[in-house]
Amino acid sequence: MADPRDACGVLGLYGVRGAAPMATLGLHALQHRGQESAGIVTGHNGSLFCRKGMGLVAQVFSGSEGSSLPGEIAVGHVRYSTAGGSSLANAQPLVGRYLGGEVAVAHNGTLAAGAALSEALARKGALFQTTTDTELFLHLLAQEQAASESAVAAMLAHAGPAFAAIFLFPDKMIAARDPWGFRPLVLGRLGKGYAVASETCAFDQMGAVYEREIRPGEMVIFDDGGCRSRCFGDSGGVTARCLLEHIYFARPDSVVFGATPHVVRWQSGVVLAGEFPLEADLVVAIPDSGVSAAMGFASALGLPVERGLIRNHYVGRSFIAPGPEARAMAVRMKHNVVREVVRGRRVVLVDDSLIRGTTTATLSRDLRDAGATEVHLRIACPPTRHPCLYGVDFPRREELLAHRYSLQEIQERLHMDSLGYLSLDGLAGIFGAERDSFCTACWTGNYPV
Numbered sequence: 001m002a003d004p005r006d007a008c009g010v011l012g013l014y015g016v017r018g019a020a021p022m023a024t025l026g027l028h029a030l031q032h033r034g035q036e037s038a039g040i041v042t043g044h045n046g047s048l049f050c051r052k053g054m055g056l057v058a059q060v061f062s063g064s065e066g067s068s069l070p071g072e073i074a075v076g077h078v079r080y081s082t083a084g085g086s087s088l089a090n091a092q093p094l095v096g097r098y099l100g101g102e103v104a105v106a107h108n109g110t111l112a113a114g115a116a117l118s119e120a121l122a123r124k125g126a127l128f129q130t131t132t133d134t135e136l137f138l139h140l141l142a143q144e145q146a147a148s149e150s151a152v153a154a155m156l157a158h159a160g161p162a163f164a165a166i167f168l169f170p171d172k173m174i175a176a177r178d179p180w181g182f183r184p185l186v187l188g189r190l191g192k193g194y195a196v197a198s199e200t201c202a203f204d205q206m207g208a209v210y211e212r213e214i215r216p217g218e219m220v221i222f223d224d225g226g227c228r229s230r231c232f233g234d235s236g237g238v239t240a241r242c243l244l245e246h247i248y249f250a251r252p253d254s255v256v257f258g259a260t261p262h263v264v265r266w267q268s269g270v271v272l273a274g275e276f277p278l279e280a281d282l283v284v285a286i287p288d289s290g291v292s293a294a295m296g297f298a299s300a301l302g303l304p305v306e307r308g309l310i311r312n313h314y315v316g317r318s319f320i321a322p323g324p325e326a327r328a329m330a331v332r333m334k335h336n337v338v339r340e341v342v343r344g345r346r347v348v349l350v351d352d353s354l355i356r357g358t359t360t361a362t363l364s365r366d367l368r369d370a371g372a373t374e375v376h377l378r379i380a381c382p383p384t385r386h387p388c389l390y391g392v393d394f395p396r397r398e399e400l401l402a403h404r405y406s407l408q409e410i411q412e413r414l415h416m417d418s419l420g421y422l423s424l425d426g427l428a429g430i431f432g433a434e435r436d437s438f439c440t441a442c443w444t445g446n447y448p449v
């Protein structure tokens, strides 16, 4: 899959000497969650210090820029825009000043009620400096007129879904997840201090030790008194963790929602093989997204999994190229066939998901041109038919392949000898007793909030 993008990665450190350079390390590990901009804000001697810019973490914090931010508390962010455009003004963390003092916020997610909240605030005379919904947190906080925990709790209770957010005050840090738990946020220890991040791969990078998930509706406060927890909101018993984090977004080596995405993806491949077995000579993953599922699929059917496709990591999004020929060329820049591997063989392509199908149609032709005698496609999640309201940037509904076409039509359009999507029941079954604690709206259209 190449189309949907996540809405960012967040990171917070409290009581860590050299917090900014450490945060830079952690943001490198979260780079897959957003590549448009990166930023760090630190707190020191009652003030906030900020550096952010457009581009990758390595570009924004090349040299000693990160180290020059003083303090032992820091919040960091990598961004892919889901609400508001890609610009420096929208780069996070956002910093504001209100009656309670200075505050910075880093946010992963999209506020589903953002448009209504903006309009209500604008009617009251609010002046917006960005076009990102994250700024709403600052306006809502300003209305509370205090820097107390209670003010933050009251503000979060009104924000609605979806957020995993970290707030930095000069002497205090607060990390929170919305009451439905759409986006991930984990808590760990780093020396005598604390770390919070979207994924545990950031902890591994910094040498932090994972303790637990921050719970839906929980805010964790870090200050001179240590670390304490407080509940700010209740979803009425509905938990809606984003299942696409496990399928696609999160790094395979992280721990997300208490499980390891590589293991979940591997198991999804096993279940998929049970639902759509076939006779073939080898399994080829669409790199890198389909690798774990392809391994599980191949292992279940006793087939070899081989590198029949090689990905070029240095080219951008394929679908922005205009026209089918230009788009096919862009796909070829991204993936190239290893002819020796596929020639004269029946190939099963495995990917984690199928959104527009642009890449996959070109790959099928390329594999046949390289001598593959059959090309089959197996997708390790259900047909994606609906957009996301909670912080993942999807193409428009009309651009989603499974929204426009029947499965038979998709198979024909992609030039496949057969096609199989993992069933929702098969996917959810991987999580056992927790199967109903996930959002599945992009497959079912049942939006939990």
Ligand code: SF4
Pocket (backbone or CB within 6 Å): 182, 241, 242, 243, 244, 245, 387, 388, 389, 390, 391, 392, 439, 440, 441, 442, 443
């Ligand atoms: S709609 Fe899909 S991408 Fe969005 S939160 Fe739900 S599962 Fe995740």
